[in-house]
Amino acid sequence: MKIVCASTPEQENYIEELIQYIYSEIFPLHFSDEYIIQMEAIHVLVPREDELHYNGxxxxxxQLISSLQALIAVMETVQYEMIESTHEDIFSxxxxxxxxxxxSFPFTLNQFSNLRNDVISKYSKPTNLYLA
Known part of the structure; x- marks a missing residue:
């Protein structure tokens, strides 16, 4: 018999916050709004019930929290540094x-090495609360 502890609501919320951070802070720097909409449509970082292997x-x-944090760190690092093999290993x-x-996360690390010129996106968080 094996005893398994369920995740806490705080952990579940934090997973959602990390995914939201990727969509609002990282994706708009690299992809157009149209492309992000396509990513939502194919359930990027949004698990489908039929493909979900996460039991909570x-x-x-x-593991999910650590993976999301590591991906965020690597994606933010390669925006300003050259991609090294350690970055690729951590990413993959x-x-x-x-x-x-x-x-699902169907990206390569190279897609996060270049920043877009126009970073106005409906996915970005507003810099002013009056605009929210």
Whole structure:
């Protein structure tokens, strides 16, 4: 018999916050709004029920949180630094963990190395609360 601890609501909320951060802070710097809409349509970082392998255990929640944090760190780092093999290793390892749990992330690290010139996006957080 094996005892498994369920993830906490805080962990589940944090996973959603990290995904929202990627959509609002990272994707708009690299992709157009139209492309981000397409990514939402094919369920990027939004697991489908039929493909979900995440059971909501504490261990799985920690793995998802760690993977999302590592991906964010690498994607933000390669915006300003040259891509090194360690970046690629960390990126591919964490993408495979996300895919393992049913969270699709169909990108390559090279897609995050160049910033867009026009960074006005409906996905970006407003810089002024009066605009929200």
């Amino acid at each position: 255990t504490m261990k799985e929640a920690f 390892k964490n993408v495979s963990i996300l895919n393992e749990y049913g969270y």
